[in-house]
Amino acid sequence: xxxxxxxxxxxxxxxxxxxxxxxxxxxEKDLSSEDYAxxxxxxxxxxxxxxxxxxxxxxxxxxxxxxxxxxxxxxxxALCIRAYGHYLNNNYPAAIADCESVIAQTSSIIETKKxxxxxxxxxxxxxxxxxxxxxxAEKEQREHNELLHDTVFAYELIGAIYAGMDSPLxxxxxxxxxxxxxxxxxxxxxxxxxxAYREVCKRVKDA
Numbered sequence: 001x002x003x004x005x006x007x008x009x010x011x012x013x014x015x016x017x018x019x020x021x022x023x024x025x026x027x028e029k030d031l032s033s034e035d036y037a038x039x040x041x042x043x044x045x046x047x048x049x050x051x052x053x054x055x056x057x058x059x060x061x062x063x064x065x066x067x068x069x070x071x072x073x074x075x076x077x078a079l080c081i082r083a084y085g086h087y088l089n090n091n092y093p094a095a096i097a098d099c100e101s102v103i104a105q106t107s108s109i110i111e112t113k114k115x116x117x118x119x120x121x122x123x124x125x126x127x128x129x130x131x132x133x134x135x136x137a138e139k140e141q142r143e144h145n146e147l148l149h150d151t152v153f154a155y156e157l158i159g160a161i162y163a164g165m166d167s168p169l170x171x172x173x174x175x176x177x178x179x180x181x182x183x184x185x186x187x188x189x190x191x192x193x194x195x196a197y198r199e200v201c202k203r204v205k206d207a
Contacts, residue, residue, distance in 0.1 A: 036066035037078045044084060051088075059085030076102045076150040083157055092161045099154035106151045110144070152181045156193055163196065168203035175200060 031039075040062035050058065063082035067075050083098035159174035175197035182193065 031065075031069075033066045033069035033071075033075055033078065036062050036069060037075065037081060040066060040078070040081045040085065044081070044088070054089065056085045056088040059088065076105055076147070079105075080150050080153045080157075083154065087157060087161065092165065096158055096161060099158045102150050102154040106147045106154075110147050110151065148181055152178045155181065156196075159196065159200070163200050168200040168207065171200040172197065172204055 040059050043059045043062060044056070048058075050056070060082055063078045063085060066078035067082070070078060079098045079102045083095045083102070086092070086095035086098060155174045155178035159171045159178060162168070162171035162174065175193065178193055179197060
């Protein structure tokens with residue numbers, strides 16, 4: 001799987017490009033965790049001399065600042081972006097560590113959040129979808145989707161790393177997990193995920 005193909009669709013669809021452009025050292029003191037995350041993500045796509053030399057430390061630094069400013073240090077989107085920065089730097093142990101942190105954070109609350117979504121929509125329906133209840137249900141749904149997005153991304157990135165390290169069995173395990181979470185949110189994984197999973201399964205079989 002190519003590094004460009006790995007990128008989760010969710011980040012492309014939801015990226016705040018205006019916020020990313022506004023995030024600069026000149027107004028650093030006013031930047032929020034989300035600003036830093038947007039800036040880090042945008043830097044992944046910018047072609048600079050350092051990037052051409054394989055140095056994406058600017059992505060890692062901005063994503064780390066997003067984590068510092070994030071609520072209780074828990075910001076799975078920033079962790080995903082920082083993991084990707086480590087991946088681009090070919091620092092695979094650091095990338096895997098960040099991905100595992102994402103999974104540890106999301107896996108413990110995804111089911112709880114799912115039940116909250118169901119309860120919120122049930123309340124909205126019982127009250128004939130009054131604006132306030134419907135808005136709360138939509139908020140719960142968005143938060144649940146974000147957890148799914150980040151979990152899929154983390155498993156997919158770990159799979160890509162193991163595939164590149166010639167560890168197809170470990171790659172297949174992580175790609176499979178990404179696909180399991182993807183079934184709940186079809187847009188969250190790259191279109192190359194299934195192809196990557198098939199390829200590593202073939203390598204396991206042929207080994």
